[in-house]
Amino acid sequence: xxxTSFMKRFSLSFPLFWLTLCCFILGQFIKSLKEADxxxxxxxxxxxxxxxxxxxxxLALSELFTRILKDAPINLMKSIIQTLQLRHFLYQQEVSKIxxxxxxxxxxxxxxxxxxxxxxxxxxITQHQxxxxxxxxxxxxxxxxxxxxxxxxKEELSSRNTAYFFSEFERHKNExxxxxxxx
Numbered sequence: 001x002x003x004t005s006f007m008k009r010f011s012l013s014f015p016l017f018w019l020t021l022c023c024f025i026l027g028q029f030i031k032s033l034k035e036a037d038x039x040x041x042x043x044x045x046x047x048x049x050x051x052x053x054x055x056x057x058x059l060a061l062s063e064l065f066t067r068i069l070k071d072a073p074i075n076l077m078k079s080i081i082q083t084l085q086l087r088h089f090l091y092q093q094e095v096s097k098i099x100x101x102x103x104x105x106x107x108x109x110x111x112x113x114x115x116x117x118x119x120x121x122x123x124x125i126t127q128h129q130x131x132x133x134x135x136x137x138x139x140x141x142x143x144x145x146x147x148x149x150x151x152x153x154k155e156e157l158s159s160r161n162t163a164y165f166f167s168e169f170e171r172h173k174n175e176x177x178x179x180x181x182x183x
Contacts, residue, residue: 001133001170001175001179004124006063006076006122007131009059009060009063010079010122012059016052016055016059019052020049020052020053020056023048023049024045024053026045027043027044027045027046027049028042030045063076071126075125075127078125079122079124079125082125082160086132086153087119087121089153090118090134090153091118092111092115094108094111110139110141110145111145113137113138114137114146117134117135117136117137117142117146118134118135120133121133121134121135125161129179129181129182130157130180131178132180133177134146134175134178136174136175136176138174150169153178154169157178157180163182163183164180164182164183165182165183
Protein backbone atom coordinates (compact mmCIF):
# COMPACT_ATOMS: atom_id res chain seq x y z
CA UNK A 1 0.00 0.00 0.00
CA UNK A 2 1.12 3.54 -0.63
CA UNK A 3 0.93 6.51 1.67
CA THR A 4 -1.80 9.00 0.85
CA SER A 5 -0.99 12.63 0.11
CA PHE A 6 -2.22 13.58 3.59
CA MET A 7 0.19 11.12 5.19
CA LYS A 8 3.13 12.46 3.19
CA ARG A 9 2.28 16.09 3.93
CA PHE A 10 1.53 15.48 7.61
CA SER A 11 4.79 13.65 8.19
CA LEU A 12 6.61 16.64 6.66
CA SER A 13 4.60 19.41 8.30
CA PHE A 14 4.77 18.26 11.93
CA PRO A 15 8.59 18.51 12.29
CA LEU A 16 8.59 21.58 10.05
CA PHE A 17 6.21 23.33 12.46
CA TRP A 18 8.52 22.70 15.42
CA LEU A 19 11.61 23.80 13.46
CA THR A 20 9.84 27.03 12.43
CA LEU A 21 8.80 27.72 16.01
CA CYS A 22 12.32 27.07 17.36
CA CYS A 23 13.94 29.32 14.73
CA PHE A 24 11.49 32.10 15.47
CA ILE A 25 11.98 31.87 19.25
CA LEU A 26 15.77 31.68 18.89
CA GLY A 27 15.72 34.71 16.57
CA GLN A 28 13.64 36.68 19.07
CA PHE A 29 15.95 35.66 21.92
CA ILE A 30 19.05 36.78 20.02
CA LYS A 31 17.28 39.99 19.04
CA SER A 32 16.49 40.69 22.70
CA LEU A 33 20.17 40.44 23.62
CA LYS A 34 20.80 43.47 21.33
CA GLU A 35 24.39 42.61 20.61
CA ALA A 36 25.96 44.27 17.60
CA ASP A 37 26.94 40.93 16.07
CA UNK A 38 23.62 39.25 16.92
CA UNK A 39 21.42 41.46 14.75
CA UNK A 40 22.43 39.86 11.44
CA UNK A 41 22.07 36.40 12.95
CA UNK A 42 18.68 37.30 14.37
CA UNK A 43 17.57 38.72 11.01
CA UNK A 44 18.75 35.54 9.26
CA UNK A 45 16.83 33.36 11.69
CA UNK A 46 13.70 35.48 11.24
CA UNK A 47 13.92 35.14 7.45
CA UNK A 48 14.57 31.42 7.74
CA UNK A 49 11.58 30.95 10.05
CA UNK A 50 9.49 33.03 7.62
CA UNK A 51 10.59 30.78 4.75
CA UNK A 52 9.80 27.63 6.75
CA UNK A 53 6.44 29.10 7.77
CA UNK A 54 5.63 29.82 4.12
CA UNK A 55 6.47 26.23 3.15
CA UNK A 56 4.34 24.96 6.03
CA UNK A 57 1.44 27.18 5.00
CA UNK A 58 1.79 25.96 1.41
CA LEU A 59 1.62 22.33 2.54
CA ALA A 60 -1.44 23.01 4.68
CA LEU A 61 -3.25 24.97 1.96
CA SER A 62 -2.50 22.39 -0.72
CA GLU A 63 -3.97 19.64 1.46
CA LEU A 64 -6.97 21.81 2.29
CA PHE A 65 -7.64 22.55 -1.40
CA THR A 66 -7.27 18.86 -2.24
CA ARG A 67 -9.83 18.03 0.44
CA ILE A 68 -12.21 20.73 -0.79
CA LEU A 69 -12.07 19.42 -4.37
CA LYS A 70 -12.11 15.66 -3.73
CA ASP A 71 -13.46 15.20 -0.21
CA ALA A 72 -14.81 17.16 2.76
CA PRO A 73 -12.53 19.57 4.69
CA ILE A 74 -13.94 18.28 7.97
CA ASN A 75 -12.27 14.94 7.23
CA LEU A 76 -8.91 16.74 7.25
CA MET A 77 -9.51 17.89 10.82
CA LYS A 78 -10.75 14.42 11.80
CA SER A 79 -7.59 12.89 10.30
CA ILE A 80 -5.30 15.24 12.22
CA ILE A 81 -7.16 14.84 15.52
CA GLN A 82 -7.42 11.05 15.28
CA THR A 83 -3.75 10.76 14.27
CA LEU A 84 -2.73 12.59 17.43
CA GLN A 85 -5.19 10.55 19.52
CA LEU A 86 -3.87 7.28 18.05
CA ARG A 87 -0.28 8.26 18.82
CA HIS A 88 -1.28 9.08 22.37
CA PHE A 89 -3.16 5.78 22.67
CA LEU A 90 -0.18 3.75 21.41
CA TYR A 91 2.38 5.42 23.68
CA GLN A 92 3.77 3.02 26.30
CA GLN A 93 4.79 4.56 29.66
CA GLU A 94 6.86 1.78 31.17
CA VAL A 95 10.20 2.41 32.90
CA SER A 96 12.65 -0.23 34.01
CA LYS A 97 13.64 -0.86 37.61
CA ILE A 98 15.75 1.64 39.49
CA UNK A 99 19.49 1.19 39.08
CA UNK A 100 21.31 -0.04 42.14
CA UNK A 101 23.68 2.90 42.66
CA UNK A 102 21.48 5.81 41.58
CA UNK A 103 18.01 7.11 42.19
CA UNK A 104 17.22 7.72 38.53
CA UNK A 105 14.89 5.77 36.31
CA UNK A 106 16.18 4.58 32.98
CA UNK A 107 13.76 3.99 30.12
CA UNK A 108 13.25 0.47 28.90
CA UNK A 109 15.01 0.23 25.50
CA UNK A 110 12.27 -2.01 24.08
CA UNK A 111 9.57 0.46 25.08
CA UNK A 112 11.62 3.41 23.82
CA UNK A 113 12.09 1.76 20.41
CA UNK A 114 8.39 0.84 20.32
CA UNK A 115 7.36 4.44 21.08
CA UNK A 116 9.74 5.74 18.40
CA UNK A 117 7.92 3.59 15.83
CA UNK A 118 4.46 4.52 17.12
CA UNK A 119 5.23 8.24 16.73
CA UNK A 120 5.06 7.68 12.96
CA UNK A 121 1.57 6.17 12.88
CA UNK A 122 -1.12 8.07 10.94
CA UNK A 123 -4.81 7.96 10.07
CA UNK A 124 -6.31 9.34 6.86
CA ILE A 125 -10.09 9.67 6.85
CA THR A 126 -11.96 10.23 3.58
CA GLN A 127 -15.61 9.92 2.60
CA HIS A 128 -15.22 6.30 1.51
CA GLN A 129 -12.47 4.83 3.68
CA UNK A 130 -10.21 5.16 6.68
CA UNK A 131 -6.55 4.24 6.15
CA UNK A 132 -4.43 3.57 9.22
CA UNK A 133 -0.64 3.28 8.95
CA UNK A 134 1.42 1.95 11.84
CA UNK A 135 5.18 1.56 11.54
CA UNK A 136 6.38 -1.86 12.71
CA UNK A 137 9.22 -1.72 15.27
CA UNK A 138 12.53 -3.21 14.11
CA UNK A 139 13.13 -5.41 17.14
CA UNK A 140 11.44 -8.73 17.80
CA UNK A 141 10.33 -7.62 21.28
CA UNK A 142 8.79 -4.44 19.87
CA UNK A 143 6.91 -6.44 17.23
CA UNK A 144 5.66 -8.79 19.94
CA UNK A 145 4.40 -5.79 21.93
CA UNK A 146 2.63 -4.45 18.85
CA UNK A 147 1.06 -7.87 18.20
CA UNK A 148 -0.40 -7.88 21.72
CA UNK A 149 -2.13 -4.51 21.25
CA UNK A 150 -3.47 -5.10 17.71
CA UNK A 151 -6.91 -6.07 18.99
CA UNK A 152 -7.07 -3.00 21.22
CA UNK A 153 -6.05 -0.77 18.31
CA LYS A 154 -8.77 -2.19 16.07
CA GLU A 155 -11.37 -1.85 18.83
CA GLU A 156 -10.32 1.76 19.53
CA LEU A 157 -10.52 2.71 15.85
CA SER A 158 -13.88 0.96 15.44
CA SER A 159 -15.33 2.89 18.35
CA ARG A 160 -14.07 6.22 16.99
CA ASN A 161 -15.23 5.53 13.42
CA THR A 162 -18.56 3.76 13.77
CA ALA A 163 -19.57 4.35 10.14
CA TYR A 164 -16.75 2.13 8.84
CA PHE A 165 -16.04 -1.62 8.72
CA PHE A 166 -12.40 -2.47 9.40
CA SER A 167 -10.53 -5.32 7.75
CA GLU A 168 -7.71 -7.29 9.34
CA PHE A 169 -4.23 -5.82 9.64
CA GLU A 170 -2.07 -6.22 6.53
CA ARG A 171 1.70 -6.03 6.74
CA HIS A 172 3.68 -4.53 3.86
CA LYS A 173 7.42 -4.51 4.58
CA ASN A 174 7.80 -2.51 7.81
CA GLU A 175 4.30 -1.01 7.80
CA UNK A 176 1.07 -2.32 9.25
CA UNK A 177 -2.08 -1.17 7.43
CA UNK A 178 -5.69 -1.24 8.59
CA UNK A 179 -8.31 -0.22 6.04
CA UNK A 180 -11.85 0.69 6.96
CA UNK A 181 -14.60 1.00 4.35
CA UNK A 182 -17.87 2.83 4.77
CA UNK A 183 -20.86 0.70 5.76
